[in-house]
Amino acid sequence: MSLLEVEGIDTLYGDSHVLFGVSLRVEQNEVVALLGRNGAGKTTTLRTLMGVLSPRTGTIRLDGQPIHGLPPSKIARVGMQLVPEERAVFGGLTVEENLRVACLSAPKAWPLSRIWEIFPRLKERRTSRGRTLSGGEQQMLSIARALVRDPRILLLDEPFEGLAPLIVQDLVVLTKRLAAEGRTIVVVEQNVAAVLSFADRVYGFNNGHVVYEGQASALRTDPAPMRDFMGLAL
């Protein structure tokens, strides 16, 4: 049994049908990348996994327990944690308060010292309000806020989007470190080269369908499926 098993989910935004029978699985300690063009359904998949959107049909099981249809707060409590594309840092709260909110409902929350060790920059800015942070610092805080809850599965939505190349490098190093520590991660990212450098397995999306499944190592050697199945420019 996989840690996360998704079977045939259909998700709609109002009347707009976005996901069609999406199935995927994620094993413990695995980093899975969802690739595809804009609008292919990757972010919708993450939002459906988190419970922000409810699937119309299909099942989502975490450790064998069904979680589809549960509200995000309950899904977070069983160990799923989304780092949203828009980062959603609480701008009026300090860095430390942002982390403390995240700890409130987490039974095995990390001590903040562990976060400061991973993100020394956030420690320096612990009393700064979220809205005064740079884009890179906000992304770090958004990831730190998820990590501090010690999630079983981390869902990263476009973690490198809109950031300067040097910051992206730092975040890639961080994500590799998390992967090496055995953290289970599902990542959506347009920066395919960066994501293939740490992903174990890949699902390709096109028009709301899963059109490809394979090892990241295979795509590193032969990227043709990304063009053929997912319509990505190589």
Next chain:
Amino acid sequence: MPSTAVLLSQAFNGLALGSLLALVSSGLTIILGTLGVLNFAHGALFAVGAYTAFVMMSATHSFLLALLGGCAIMLVVGFAMERLVIRHFYARPDEDQILVTYGIGIVLVEALRAWFGGNSQRVPVPSWGVGATKLGFLVYPTYRLQLIGIVAALLLGLYLVLYRTAIGLVVRAGIENAGMVGILGIDVRRTFLLVFGIGVVAVGLAGMLYAPVVSVTPDMGASFMVQSFVVIVLGGLGSFPGAVVGGLIAGEVISLTSAFSSAYSEVMLYGLMALVLVARPQGLFGTEGRV
């Protein structure tokens, strides 16, 4: 030109009115900020608070017991409103929320009229607040001075809840992004219930404290509601410090203008709001794009 004594007296009246407006607006703004609901029943709830003080005072003859009992009643009213009606309107358009809360306001005011009649009721000034106090430069009604102190203590209490407790942390985070609070494992519906309850208790307390100063009538909350809308726009939607500072500014503007011409007191208030909106559209303490 009014005398210095009149101006000083009006400045104190402004402080009393401003502190009450700050309390009313705090309730309105945390409900708007967290739940995204503009509560048009807020004025009616102010009147419900005043009538609660009237009933509890008649029953217990103790203003303190009336306040405590009144808070409990307002909390129940707030919880019932959220559970039975407001909760079903979170996902509905703004105009639906406005219509339903406006409707609740009408029902509450007419229920008060049906129950207590249209004539005004009087709530006696508590025994410890009777008379006037000499301030050296001014003789001022004792209860009004105490009112300023009590409201200041209540606002400080609300500040401590919002800025020094875990619940306050969740509320402040929820004001910014309730969806993200849910993603972080916190049941926002429970937070919403609590916030609505706190907001209703705040406006109810303002009504209870104001009751000994004025005639208690079913419509007494109408002007407070309009003024508190101006206050939260002045201070910034969803901002607690904005509600407090905006309330004090509004109270002084209304009272000091009244010393010259009462007809212009609200005109000045709206004029000030227009100026603030031109210079700082998000309000004094508001954040752009929020709420």
